[in-house]
Amino acid sequence: MENSVKESIVLLSELIQNKCVNPPGNEMKSIQTIHRFLLEHDVESQIFESAPNRGNLVARIPGKEKGPRLMFGPAHVDVVPVENPNDWEVDPFSGTVKDGYVWGRGALDMLYIVVTQVQAFIKLQKENFQPKGDLTLLVVSDEEAGGIYGAEWMLKNHPEQVKTDFLVTEAGGLSIAPGKLAFMIGEKGGAWKRISFKGTPGHGSMPFDSDNAAHKAARAMIMIREYCDSKIPLTTEYLNYLAKGLDLGFIQRLMLTNKRLLPFTLRNLKKRDPQMARVVHSLTRMTLSPNIVQGGTKVNVIPATSYIDVDIRTLPGQDDKYVGIHLKKALGDLSEEAKIESLSVEAGGFTSYGNASLASSEFVTAMEKAVQQEQPDSVLVPFIMPGVSDCRFFRERGVGAYGFSLFDPETPMSHLASLAHGTDERISIKTIEFSQRVYYNLAKIFLG
Ligand SMILES: [Zn+2]
Incomplete structure (x- = not known):
């Protein structure tokens, strides 16, 4: 040596x-x-x-x-x-x-x-x-x-x-x-957001038709995940480099670079190579991962407030406006009452552009x-x-x-x-x- x-x-x-x-x-x-x-x-x-x-x-x-x-x-x-x-x-x-x-x-x-x-x-x-x-x-x-x-x-x-x-x-x-x-x-860039919800406090013993803030946060988490996996716009620009560099055959290349085939490709890849599937997924879109959920203080009280913190990663060219538009879409009927803010630095927040x-x-x-x-x-x-x-x-x-x-x-x-x-x-x-x-x-x- x-x-x-x-x-x-x-x-x-x-x-x-x-x-x-x-x-x-x-x-x-x-x-x-x-x-x-x-x-x-x-x-x-x-x-x-x-x-x-x-x-x-x-x-x-x-x-x-x-x-x-x-x-x-x-x-x-x-x-x-x-x-x-x-x-x-x-x-x-x-x-x-x-x-x-x-x-x-x-x-x-x-x-x-x-x-x-x-x-x-x-x-x-x-x-x-x-x-x-x-x-x-x-x-x-x-x-x-x-x-x-x-x-x-x-x-x-x-x-x-x-x-x-x-x-x-x-x-x-x-x-x-x-x-x-x-x-x-x-x-990729980072645009970490806090999404807060309000509800109406009440007694946990009578939940009928309650306005439960934690329930909204839970729904928001599910909707965001679904949006990230199946509804958000896709790009194959960065996979094209990969497909070209790897000298893939026609079929494989098509699987990787055709937007319509991507969901199918990911489903297959996930079985063979889960880590690679994660990489491919992240290279094809802005990702949203709701990683913190907070709401409720006592088991017998219907919570009046809740929030989720979402780790959002943008591709080059996707700005804050893009993030806002897609968060709203992801939240669907909840978007009207959701308060969306950039996560403060004190709360571990961080913003950068791809x-x-x-x-x-x-x-x-x-x-x-x-x-x-x-x-x-x-x-x-x-x-x-x-x-x-x-x-x-x-x-x-x-x-x-x-x-x-x-x-x-x-x-x-x-x-x-x-x-x-x-x-x-x-x-x-x-x-x-x-x-x-x-x-x-x-x-x-x-x-x-
Ligand atoms: Zn390092």
Whole structure:
């Protein structure tokens, strides 16, 4: 094993042990770890404190020309909490290395990218690489709670430090079929809503014809689910990329890209590959998932108020007006009396717009070449992430932002979906090796 890979494993374990669980984050610990690691390799970097114990790190190899510029990152060092540590095979904050994997919270999302981007950057600087435009390394805090002290904070407070034309960050390079690697060109937006209902309080012993607010909330939940599954407008734009990238046969392609066949396709897919069915479902529509329901205070009182909180995810181009129109339709006869509001930040609310970068360009070709140097004959297939990442802040500013790394071809697709934020999160050492090389290759190809 290359020395730098051995070092990466140790660094990754240390970042896991730093336990930068957000909230509260306290990411300065990991930012300092990386600062120290870079210094050990004679790479200078600058730390920007965004709040007590929180901050971001920038290192740069200045370009000899004006452009194009490339950024590694924003790579976030914060991680999400662990609900049941006892369900894990190992202590989730031990950074244990076993069976060819580094185990622990954050290993996959996204500390392995932090580590491999740092290593690729070090290697380039050691070789005295002279990029065309600036090559910037950006490591950030707070991605898991909205980026307020991380990527967004840097763009607002130190825009000159994070100027770039293109960037690569989480997540991508996972094999979805032999020789076909998914990479992320965009992400869905979030428009979380609270829908409240009023009723008339009364005694639970005489419910005849009662105006029960909890009953309305329950009906609303069912109606929203049905609307999301069978009535909301569909698009196959993002599945077209997939069908094309996968070189599907005529019938399979039709099944995936014909809107009329989609319900049938999903029913079938759900039996064979439930996880894939969920992905396909989410890529074809705005999704609505009513996840919190609240109403009633006492078992013998007919409730006068109730609400449901709905996790709504929009595709690129679907704005708040679109959300409102379809929520009303979903609620049918209840829409008149339903009060719809954006979920407040205090209640965990969050709003962002779906966004995407170009699916093909000179830069995308460079990423593909970078991959082919490691896994010949592989091609990249554009994907939209159902979740939200820091990329959105950069895409808003016209940066071509992509989820890109390179997985061990043996890593199953289900890993990404079930291990990120899940139990037994881990990353294979081969993925660390591949990713390290692919970032290096990309800089050499695109900026060389
Ligand atoms: Zn992440």
